[in-house]
Amino acid sequence: MEMKYATxxxxxxxxxxxxxxxxxxxxxxxxxIERGKIMGLVGENGAGKTTAMKAxxxxxKADGGSVRFFGKELSGGLSGNKNDIGVVLGEVNFYETMTxxxxxxxxxxxxxNWDEKRFKDSLGxxxxxxxxxxxxxxxxxxxxxxxxxALSHQAKILIxxxxxxxxxxxxxxxILDEFKAFTSDGEGAILLSSHITSDLExxxxxxxxxxxxxxxxxxxxxxxxGIGNIDEIMTEYVRGHK
Amino acid sequence: MKGLILKDLYAxxxxxxxxxxxxxxVCGCFGFSLGAEGVAAATAIMCATMIVSTxxxxxxxxxxxxxxxxxxxxxxxxxxKYAVHVIYCFTGTFLGFVISIVVNMFAEQKLSIGELAVCxxxxxxxxxxxxxxxIPIMFRFGAExxxxxxxxxxxxxxxxxxxxxxxxxxxxxxxxDMGIKLLYAAVAVGFILIGWASCFISIKVYSKKEF
Numbered sequence: 001m002e003m004k005y006a007t008x009x010x011x012x013x014x015x016x017x018x019x020x021x022x023x024x025x026x027x028x029x030x031x032x033i034e035r036g037k038i039m040g041l042v043g044e045n046g047a048g049k050t051t052a053m054k055a056x057x058x059x060x061k062a063d064g065g066s067v068r069f070f071g072k073e074l075s076g077g078l079s080g081n082k083n084d085i086g087v088v089l090g091e092v093n094f095y096e097t098m099t100x101x102x103x104x105x106x107x108x109x110x111x112x113n114w115d116e117k118r119f120k121d122s123l124g125x126x127x128x129x130x131x132x133x134x135x136x137x138x139x140x141x142x143x144x145x146x147x148x149x150a151l152s153h154q155a156k157i158l159i160x161x162x163x164x165x166x167x168x169x170x171x172x173x174x175i176l177d178e179f180k181a182f183t184s185d186g187e188g189a190i191l192l193s194s195h196i197t198s199d200l201e202x203x204x205x206x207x208x209x210x211x212x213x214x215x216x217x218x219x220x221x222x223x224x225x226g227i228g229n230i231d232e233i234m235t236e237y238v239r240g241h242k
Numbered sequence: 243m244k245g246l247i248l249k250d251l252y253a254x255x256x257x258x259x260x261x262x263x264x265x266x267x268v269c270g271c272f273g274f275s276l277g278a279e280g281v282a283a284a285t286a287i288m289c290a291t292m293i294v295s296t297x298x299x300x301x302x303x304x305x306x307x308x309x310x311x312x313x314x315x316x317x318x319x320x321x322x323k324y325a326v327h328v329i330y331c332f333t334g335t336f337l338g339f340v341i342s343i344v345v346n347m348f349a350e351q352k353l354s355i356g357e358l359a360v361c362x363x364x365x366x367x368x369x370x371x372x373x374x375x376x377i378p379i380m381f382r383f384g385a386e387x388x389x390x391x392x393x394x395x396x397x398x399x400x401x402x403x404x405x406x407x408x409x410x411x412x413x414x415x416x417x418x419d420m421g422i423k424l425l426y427a428a429v430a431v432g433f434i435l436i437g438w439a440s441c442f443i444s445i446k447v448y449s450k451k452e453f
Contacts, residue, residue: 093308095253109245
């Protein structure tokens, strides 16, 4: 059964998301991504980007707050809205003895809307060989496989944790083009964490800066461009709040 | 569930050959000392241990965190592991049965096909129980720590059963037909209960896990 969404709801709406560890607290995170937009999530190592992403995806249990994808709370199972979320958590999470062809078959048995043709086309476009084992892939190829997986089940939103780290500039450009194409219909949205702020300056519509588990600001790319580059703004803030 | 089962079967692709060679070595070196029934049991149990390796591979590639973001319930992830274990146990039992027939041909005291079939059924049961015990431990402690706990968990009941059987033999207890039927029924009920308890515990443990 197709998941029905409110037509005007944002792609992602997070209110007061909280997760507490003994040595770290994600404090009441608020974040909204409208449809057709790319949100960049920046912050130094340990700022809470990955924790926030894991909490919004239900990988870790949040201690408070709400997360809504297109107006609906997260739900698993075959008919749940996790079918509409494409995820990349740093690297490909399939064991390295597998081939992309096998990954395709596995995903076909997991995602309701798996599109094998699109998967093969994406891999072909990114020059990833179907029948080679993952262990023989470079870091870039592995990331491309993870992205092709996230892009091939008719996801409406992508949650991507450091998807471009370790990639050469050419591969990064190719992947950024894929992201732009994903949101070009005005429906798809992306939350993208990255340390490579130049990538975000190219494609993100909005940037959220997180520091020590707190959202410091969310600003549009144009607003930030008037202040300075993201790296400088972040560095200045972190130094001033040590 | 189909995708989760395929994932384990594919991921273990590189390990099947090693397991097969280990089987050949065990059967070749110890086939005649173990006897046909010993070979059947050893083969089934070796295949059953492959479920442990699937957990190790999952941990190595960060599968569990990724799986939590997929459109599958955690209960489904757990049940898929049990399904994979059934596949391995069934395959091991079948191979063990075939090998035991071959070993039996060269044995001095030959067993009938019926007796070999009983050995295969018992081997299947033992290898399944191995999984029933080890799978919740794997979910709780992870593959590496669970390997050590597994030794103790498997060794203790084995020693207990061995000592009990010894006492029964020494005591000269003779089982009547009715007694044997009751014993079979008790074993079947026990098997189902252990299986159910194992699934229940695994689901509880895995549902609370964070990755």
